[in-house]
Amino acid sequence: MASGNSAIRDGGLSVRIEYRTSNSFALEAEFEASAGFTMILGPSGGGKTTILNCIAGLTRPDTGRIALGARVLFDSDARIDMPVAERRLGYVFQNLALFPHLTVAQNVQYGIAKMPAVQRRARMMTMLESFRIAHLIARKPGEISGGERQRVALARSIVTNPAAILLDEPLVALDNATRSKILDDLRAWNAAHGIPILYVTHSPQEAFALGERVLVLESGRILAQGMPHDVLATPRHETIAQVVGFENVFDATVRSIAETQGTMLCQLDGSATRLEVPLGHAETGKRVRIAIRAGDIIVADERPHGLSARNSFPGRVLSMRREGVRVVVMIDAGGAPFEVHLTPGAIDALRIEDGKEVWLVIKTYSCNLVEPSAR
Amino acid sequence: MDWSAIFLTIRLALVVCAVLLVVGTPIALWLSFTRWRWKFFVESIVALPLVLPPTVLGFYVLVAMGSNSPIGRWYQSLTGHGLPFTFEGLAIASVIYSLPFAVQPMAAAFSQVDRNLINASSILGASRIRTFLRVVLPLSVGGVVTGFVLSFAHTLGEFGVVLMVGGNIPGVTRTVSIAIYDHVQALDYTGANHMALLLMAFSFVTLSITYSLNRRIWAVWPMHR
Numbered sequence: 001m002a003s004g005n006s007a008i009r010d011g012g013l014s015v016r017i018e019y020r021t022s023n024s025f026a027l028e029a030e031f032e033a034s035a036g037f038t039m040i041l042g043p044s045g046g047g048k049t050t051i052l053n054c055i056a057g058l059t060r061p062d063t064g065r066i067a068l069g070a071r072v073l074f075d076s077d078a079r080i081d082m083p084v085a086e087r088r089l090g091y092v093f094q095n096l097a098l099f100p101h102l103t104v105a106q107n108v109q110y111g112i113a114k115m116p117a118v119q120r121r122a123r124m125m126t127m128l129e130s131f132r133i134a135h136l137i138a139r140k141p142g143e144i145s146g147g148e149r150q151r152v153a154l155a156r157s158i159v160t161n162p163a164a165i166l167l168d169e170p171l172v173a174l175d176n177a178t179r180s181k182i183l184d185d186l187r188a189w190n191a192a193h194g195i196p197i198l199y200v201t202h203s204p205q206e207a208f209a210l211g212e213r214v215l216v217l218e219s220g221r222i223l224a225q226g227m228p229h230d231v232l233a234t235p236r237h238e239t240i241a242q243v244v245g246f247e248n249v250f251d252a253t254v255r256s257i258a259e260t261q262g263t264m265l266c267q268l269d270g271s272a273t274r275l276e277v278p279l280g281h282a283e284t285g286k287r288v289r290i291a292i293r294a295g296d297i298i299v300a301d302e303r304p305h306g307l308s309a310r311n312s313f314p315g316r317v318l319s320m321r322r323e324g325v326r327v328v329v330m331i332d333a334g335g336a337p338f339e340v341h342l343t344p345g346a347i348d349a350l351r352i353e354d355g356k357e358v359w360l361v362i363k364t365y366s367c368n369l370v371e372p373s374a375r
Numbered sequence: 376m377d378w379s380a381i382f383l384t385i386r387l388a389l390v391v392c393a394v395l396l397v398v399g400t401p402i403a404l405w406l407s408f409t410r411w412r413w414k415f416f417v418e419s420i421v422a423l424p425l426v427l428p429p430t431v432l433g434f435y436v437l438v439a440m441g442s443n444s445p446i447g448r449w450y451q452s453l454t455g456h457g458l459p460f461t462f463e464g465l466a467i468a469s470v471i472y473s474l475p476f477a478v479q480p481m482a483a484a485f486s487q488v489d490r491n492l493i494n495a496s497s498i499l500g501a502s503r504i505r506t507f508l509r510v511v512l513p514l515s516v517g518g519v520v521t522g523f524v525l526s527f528a529h530t531l532g533e534f535g536v537v538l539m540v541g542g543n544i545p546g547v548t549r550t551v552s553i554a555i556y557d558h559v560q561a562l563d564y565t566g567a568n569h570m571a572l573l574l575m576a577f578s579f580v581t582l583s584i585t586y587s588l589n590r591r592i593w594a595v596w597p598m599h600r
Contacts, residue, residue: 056494056498057497058494058498083497084494084497084498085497085498085499085500085501085502086500087498088500089498090498091494091495091498093491093494093495095489095491097489097491097492097494097495099492099495099496099509099510100492100514101513101514110496110499110501110509111499111500111501113501113505156499157498157499160499160500
């Protein structure tokens with residue numbers, strides 16, 4: 001694999017794992033992660049944490065090879081299994097695992113104990129300051145807030161100058177504002193260091209907003225991987241849509257912004273259709289990506305009126321296929337293909353058939369902005 | 376008051392506790408962290424003194440130390456005298472007898488330490504020993520103190536094993552509980568009472584201090600708070 005070699009040259013992570021537990025769970029994953037954020041997205045129980053544990057050495061894969069730059073962390077053929085303590089990784093657990101009996105200062109200095117005291121302290125202070133927690137130095141983890149604990153945990157893993165960082169849903173308990181502030185700080189730090197950061201999440205929004213690369217994992221298998229755009233544009237594989245959460249993904253351009261309404265109007269590429277979507281970090285003319293769940297779209301057989309939903313526009317039924325208890329209907333709306341999920345009862349009541357003219361109704365808040373962050 | 380018996384008993388208890396800290400801690404650690412499927416086998420052996428009559432235990436220790444056993448002969452060739460009816464023999468028997476009292480509270484405390492903290496320590500580059508000293512031990516101090524105090528108090532009061540292995544040699548193996556027995560045999564109830572009161576008061580004070588210091592860990596009574 002060509003990308004593999006480049007990942008290895010620049011200190012990237014190259015992973016191939018086969019791991020089986022006794023209760024029939026099997027993980028098979030192969031991927032590369034170069035400098036920057038790689039998001040591992042998938043439902044719980046899909047093997048996301050297991051991947052991180054294999055890389056960290058907490059779980060031993062049955063077979064496979066894990067390399068970080070030129071260092072081989074694990075190789076079943078060569079019988080290499082580097083001890084956890086020698087792998088030089090940063091790992092932030094979901095429950096953070098801060099040492100409850102140690103102060104913030106002691107926690108952060110834990111991984112750099114071998115440094116001379118003066119240097120160690122200076123380094124800790126720099127790290128605490130860049131994560132804005134220098135004032136907490138004498139407190140214990142039980143005495144600070146959730147967001148502060150996250151920052152301490154990040155600072156503790158990063159202060160050791162790890163060769164890669166593993167984050168297991170580290171910010172799941174935080175509100176969006178706090179989360180994006182912490183991530184901005186982490187991004188700023190990594191701009192100077194350029195190491196691979198594996199970020200496990202079950203939130204598609206988070207994955208597509210943050211990641212330079214996204215890896216979709218379900219039931220121990222990688223369903224898709226690549227740039228967020230490529231993963232979203234992956235042929236509409238049923239499971240990917242479910243894992244990712246959106247069957248409809250459109251590239252669009254912001255046409256106008258209604259700041260006071262908290263909305264903006266976007267024109268879908270290759271279509272005359274305009275959608276009103278929630279306000280995001282965008283200006284007029286900027287490119288955005290909009291994702292809509294197939295189940296969130298309402299179909300009407302005549303022009304609807306008296307609705308609170310802000311988006312309604314005409315379309316034509318292209319095709320229908322039955323999938324279990326629901327019907328997947330493809331509808332063309334002025335050049336933009338929409339996938340809509342309806343019940344068989346609704347199909348009968350509306351007498352939907354191929355070629356029929358219908359109206360689509362979508363609430364503003366059913367339109368999700370999943371633009372990749374500006375880099 | 377038989378001061379020589381009292382000092383001897385305290386000396387024995389201190390020696391036993393010191394040995395148990397050295398011997399019991401690795402056993403407790405191993406029991407808390409191993410995934411070996413036959414672990415229960417070792418657990419049963421460690422816990423055996425809890426249910427065995429002290430005379431049974433004492434009998435086998437005596438046989439194992441005797442001059443007919445390889446261990447006994449090896450010790451004799453090393454030191455020039457046998458183990459039975461000596462202070463060393465008594466200490467060894469007491470260590471075995473008090474082992475579960477030290478190991479169980481420690482193992483319980485060690486296994487309550489969040490595995491993620493131990494993993495985090497390794498990932499931060501710490502060796503196993505450093506992880507034990509900096510993370511596991513500080514978070515299990517209550518269990519270690521409880522184990523220490525329980526084995527101390529338990530050694531103070533033991534009778535059957537001492538009688539079997541140590542006999543009744545004043546200044547060497549004659550502990551407080553043996554002295555009390557002697558007093559009663561001699562119908563010296565006043566003497567027996569003094570010694571017994573002392574032992575009881577001492578045990579009560581030690582236990583009170585321990586439990587007041589760490590209420591959360593390993594209480595005999597169900598927790599109230």
